[in-house]
Amino acid sequence: MASRRQFLGGLAIATGALAACRETAPGEGGGVPRAVRDDAAPLDAEALEDALVGSSYLGTGGGGSLAEARALIAGDLAAGLSFSALPVTALSDSDRVACPYGLASLAPASDAMQARLDGIEGRIDSPVQAAFETLEKHIGQKFSAVILGEIGPLSLAEGLSIAARLGVPALDADTVGRAVPEINQHSVKVAGIPLTPIGAATPFGDEMVVGQLGDPTRAEDILRAVAVVSRECGVTDSPITGRQAKRAGTLVQGSLTLARSIGAAVREAKAVNSDPIEAARKAGDGYLLFTGTVSDFDWRDEDGFLMGEVTIVGTGAFAGQTFLSDYKNEHLVARRDSAVVATCPDLISVIDLVTYDGVNNPDFTKGQEVAVLGFRCDPLWRSKAGLAVFSPRYFGYDLDYVPIETILK
Known part of the structure; x- marks a missing residue:
């Protein structure tokens, strides 16, 4: 590991x-x-x-x-x-x-x-x-x-x-x-x-x-x-x-105030049988990237880092589509039907649809029902100095960073 x-x-x-x-x-x-x-x-x-x-x-x-x-x-x-x-x-x-x-x-x-x-x-x-x-x-x-x-x-x-x-x-x-x-x-x-x-x-x-x-x-x-x-x-x-x-x-x-706000939104939605995913999306001003079930995942140890990917088969509005996310400890690049929908330094998070907790890599189970949310990173990571150490190319991908809100426009 x-x-x-x-x-x-x-x-x-x-x-x-x-x-x-x-x-x-x-x-x-x-x-x-x-x-x-x-x-x-x-x-x-x-x-x-x-x-x-x-x-x-x-x-x-x-x-x-x-x-x-x-x-x-x-x-x-x-x-x-x-x-x-x-x-x-x-x-x-x-x-x-x-x-x-x-x-x-x-x-x-x-x-x-x-x-x-x-x-x-x-x-x-x-x-x-x-x-x-x-x-x-x-x-x-x-x-x-x-x-x-x-x-x-x-x-x-x-x-x-x-x-x-x-x-x-x-x-x-x-x-x-x-x-x-x-x-x-x-x-x-x-x-x-x-x-x-x-x-x-x-x-x-x-x-x-x-x-x-x-x-x-x-x-x-x-x-x-x-x-x-x-x-x-x-x-x-x-x-x-x-x-x-x-x-x-x-x-x-303010990053931890944000964490608390998202957690409170999830708790309050669960208490009234509302949608915790939508509540979290609104609290973090984010995006729903996918919903589905985990069909496959793998991981390996490379130079002390957890490397792997998870594949999710779509349900609901995403039925018939496939979602794939690569991670190096954390999620870095996400694709829906092979099209990139989000990359680092923006946030890609897989959420369990039973507990409504975020799923830690690589703790997936096949058949697990999940949603995937995306959030904008802090503006400092979109600067030239920030992207020098936190862009897809920094991690070896042949991809330029495009802000998540631009990709999903």
Whole structure:
């Protein structure tokens, strides 16, 4: 199976004006005390569930398991953790925020490597938290909030969980606006801001800082290599200032409010026996691309990525038609009767018509009834710099990117 980029996420709701902050005592990371925002909005169980469901629509088949995400949040709530969120506009110019996430290698390890890893003592429970605190120690400043890496179920849940454990809010912003295969699809990088310094940690107590990259694309290679030899790797990158975070194009702002809105629309439609797919489409201002049953699917591991395709036979208004979507962790190119109907960086999401949850790649079953929705990507990905790392041609397709609304006009 593939190595899945499990970015962290969270949900934020902007309410009220910026209030005064109070200082907490230094944590295990030491250094300057971390500021706790008094204006961060609390998130209850319903808000969290809505955000997770919505993220399964925006995750485009990636971002981790929704079942695992629900279990993680349920466990945190049972343990008494409190969740909160902060709008980007509430940051002061001198605040620092950073983006924590996990990289996991799901390809089988050799027997010799597994034996070596099994013999290591003194493991740590949360390499992502360790990476976050390692980077704080390196720069000598506590982070005021967590930047969400991408929008996907487990990514979202992990981000919320880490923020709650650290006692900081999650920002109502992420670096993509959806889930993506590679670190290269990163808004801070596209904005021309270095991802470095980058903190990293493994489950075996290894801590490291990547101070500088000779080529920005090397982040993907270096951190995935650490994940492969350690099975997983906690990472924290983009230690940007509040001033940089507020600059247009640095982050995808409001992305988690969007996830929550989609999830709430699905929940409310189910409660009154209305159409959850149409409700989600309207909430995300998207497009119905197809409805049908899964007739075939496959997947393979290529260089640590989950590669595959799913074929759907049409029903209802799409009877007699066939839908095919290719994915590299996430859906990239979709065709209806061989005609392209959507490509990355726009969003392509397969939704189960029994649960109305997004289907995680490659967790399909033959005969499964599904709908396919498409959504517009954030405008930053349609820029020259954005398309350089997130167009169909970047992933090897002989296709130019055409906006989904133009294709479907």
